[in-house]
Amino acid sequence: MRVAGSEIQIILPEEQLKVSSQDLLEWVKSAAGAVEHYYGRFPVPHLTLRIRAGRGENVGHGVTFAKGGGLITVAVGREAEVAALKDDWVLTHEMIHLAFPSMAEKHHWIEEGISTYVEPVARAQVGQLPESEVWKQFIRDxxxxxPAPGDQGLDNTPTWGRTYWGEAMFCLIADVQIRERTRNRKGLQDSLRAILDHGGDITQDWDIERAFAIGDQATGTGVLQGLYKEMADKPNPIDLGSLWQKLGLALNHGEVTFNDIADDAPIRGAIVSLR
Ligand SMILES: [Zn+2]
Known part of the structure; x- marks a missing residue:
């Protein structure tokens, strides 16, 4: 499959699933489309995507490797229906891993956090996920x-919550701060695109400092480097309640409500809106 000048070599499962090969190809196309739209291009020139049959009714586990210029393996449940492919976030999450350089083990959180944060945002920007769902997820998760008691910062606390959501929180705060400082003209998306445009894809081993310096240069701010200093080696609890309020967001009985006259409501709109 060709996507925006890149090639995805798809290896289909040997056994027959409930969904057809055509359904699987549509699923790959929509995940690749969301990622391409967010980054302005597909992250690597050649990706090998191995789809295997898994248990159950959902898309299962995915893993992304730098091998051969980019390799993703992902399981699709034998009983999965087309709806499960339409709702899937796993493949988009994995493809986003292609768009950031490989980091030393202690910075694993940044790789997971970027995928966790960008995946719903990228899908919302192309209309694959309602905007309210993105915020619902963020407010809930x-x-x-x-940080829990005893936390020693994102570099030294490799728990599941800190790795996935600690850094997703880092990304959201970075996005909001960049937009506040640039009158909403630039965002984290500009930083991440710049890192990729400087060759920082999964096949490259980079220092985190280099990635953040390039990211900051693209927005003319020092947001990523500043936040990293604050969050890397000490617990830095964030007042999420105030953040939601500033963005004009509230969760009532499981539903998100929007306040469009909140100070940062335009920033909220700029991050996620369909474009
Ligand atoms: Zn991941």
Whole structure:
């Protein structure tokens, strides 16, 4: 499959699943489309995507490797229906891993956090996920990224919550701060695109400092480097309640409500809106 000048070599499962090969190809196309739209291009020139049959009714586990210029393996449940492919986030998450350089083990959180944060945003920007769903997820799940007692910062606390949601929180705060400082003209998306445009894809081993310096240069701010200093080696609890309020967001009985006259409501709109 060709996507925006890149090639995805797809290896289909040997056994017959409930979904057809055509359904699988549509699924790959929509995940690749969301990622391409967010980054302005597909992250690597050649990706090998191995789809295997898994258990159950959902898309299962995915893993992304730098091998051969980019390799993703992902399981699709034998009983999965087309709806499960339409709702899937796993493949988009994995493809986003292609768009950031490989880091030393202690910075694993940044790789997971970027995928966790960008995946719903990228899907919302192309209309694959309603905007309210993105915020619902963030409001519901981001508290899991807050430091627990004994936390020693994102570089030294490799728990599940800190790795996935601690850094997703880092990304959201970075996005908001960049937009506040640039009158909403630049965002984290500009930083991440710049890192990729400087050759920082998964096949490259980079220092985190280099990635953040390039990211900051693209927005003319020092946001990523500043936040990293604050969050890398000490617990840095975030007042998420105030953040949601500033963005004009509230969760009532499981539904998100928007306040469009909140100070940062335009920033909220700029991050996620369909474009
Ligand atoms: Zn991941």
């Amino acid at each position: 981001m508290p899991q990224g807050e």
